[in-house]
Amino acid sequence: MSDDCEFSTGALTKERIAQFSVAMQDPNPVHLDPSFCASIGLPGIIAPGGIGVVAIAHAIGLRYEARTIRELDISFRSPVHVGESLRCRFEVIDEKGPTMTLTAHTTGDDGRTCADGTVTVEGEMEEQHEDLRGAGACVPCQGRGARVRNHRRCDVAVVRGHGRLGRDEWQSRSERPAVSQPTPSGR
Amino acid sequence: MTATPVVGTVLAEFDAVLDRARVWRVDWAVGLDVPEYQDPEVARSAGHPDIPVPPGALVFFSFLPDDSWLERAGICFDRSLAVRRQIRNHRQLYVGDVVHGLSLIDTVEVRSSTKATIVTTVIATRYSVDGELAAEESVTYSTHHPEEMR
Numbered sequence: 001m002s003d004d005c006e007f008s009t010g011a012l013t014k015e016r017i018a019q020f021s022v023a024m025q026d027p028n029p030v031h032l033d034p035s036f037c038a039s040i041g042l043p044g045i046i047a048p049g050g051i052g053v054v055a056i057a058h059a060i061g062l063r064y065e066a067r068t069i070r071e072l073d074i075s076f077r078s079p080v081h082v083g084e085s086l087r088c089r090f091e092v093i094d095e096k097g098p099t100m101t102l103t104a105h106t107t108g109d110d111g112r113t114c115a116d117g118t119v120t121v122e123g124e125m126e127e128q129h130e131d132l133r134g135a136g137a138c139v140p141c142q143g144r145g146a147r148v149r150n151h152r153r154c155d156v157a158v159v160r161g162h163g164r165l166g167r168d169e170w171q172s173r174s175e176r177p178a179v180s181q182p183t184p185s186g187r
Numbered sequence: 188m189t190a191t192p193v194v195g196t197v198l199a200e201f202d203a204v205l206d207r208a209r210v211w212r213v214d215w216a217v218g219l220d221v222p223e224y225q226d227p228e229v230a231r232s233a234g235h236p237d238i239p240v241p242p243g244a245l246v247f248f249s250f251l252p253d254d255s256w257l258e259r260a261g262i263c264f265d266r267s268l269a270v271r272r273q274i275r276n277h278r279q280l281y282v283g284d285v286v287h288g289l290s291l292i293d294t295v296e297v298r299s300s301t302k303a304t305i306v307t308t309v310i311a312t313r314y315s316v317d318g319e320l321a322a323e324e325s326v327t328y329s330t331h332h333p334e335e336m337r
Contacts, residue, residue, distance in 0.1 A: 009217050020213060029264060036265075054244060056243070057241050058243075061241070062221065071276070
């Protein structure tokens with residue numbers, strides 16, 4: 001039962017690693033202090049394993065939005081170095097009613113496994129072949145039979161088997177009027 | 188010589204507000220830019236009371252008042268690695284929720300060879316909101332001791 005999809009974090013810069021470490025108040029100096037890393041034989045700072053966990057959780061959230069993550073069990077296999085991107089990949093291994101179990105892998109730039117494990121999600125997933133706004137046929141699917149789910153605001157669509165489409169791509173492939181991007185407030 | 192951590196040792200009990208800055212920093216670090224996870228108004232319009240807190244953003248040490256738990260748990264960063272993380276969610280948490288947490292040493296496994304001792308320590312944390320269990324987290328550390336353990 002394969003339902004692969006991918007999500008990439010983009011390059012995990014020193015700044016992004018530092019932001020994550022500060023947010024988590026991670027006391028481990030291997031995420032911030034190059035001289036400490038050198039003292040224990042590491043070539044440079046490494047990303048917290050938690051980044052991989054959050055990336056997996058986010059990727060699943062984007063992919064299976066209507067589902068709730070019930071359990072994650074992730075093992076860290078190798079360090080993630082500054083500048084590397086983490087790619088997350090999933091495969092459905094079991095689906096019983098509203099409960100779905102997936103294997104999750106994150107890999108570094110050279111394809112090595114950085115983290116892997118299993119994730120259990122629950123909940124009914126909205127699936128449809130038509131735009132939720134009623135603007136017409138399922139544009140991203142384009143009749144190929146992919147199951148399409150709107151990302152609630154109509155500015156992002158998740159297409160089962162076709163990956164995630166951003167707002168621009170969605171719009172370029174449809175003739176719908178532009179959707180204004182919400183302005184973050186309260187920062 | 189290093190002391191072996193003791194199962195059942197409470198590392199901390201805490202109350203903490205899940206703040207927005209934590210979620211934004213975490214999301215930014217992993218490259219997520221979905222407004223539902225950034226803008227409270229968008230989150231509310233999608234039916235949430237506030238921005239959902241991603242499950243990976245709950246890490247016990249981020250709530251502890253200081254780093255004194257490291258010694259009690261036998262963790263030293265020049266020889267310890269976090270090797271596994273498990274999270275079980277019982278309800279969705281949102282920005283603004285006040286969680287009550289209890290972190291303790293759940294299991295300790297010691298394996299010795301002629302060259303070194305490996306101590307595997309699992310730290311378990313239970314998070315509750317309004318007295319209701321919201322999430323359980325386990326973090327497994329592996330610590331390499333070249334010297335003999337007490």
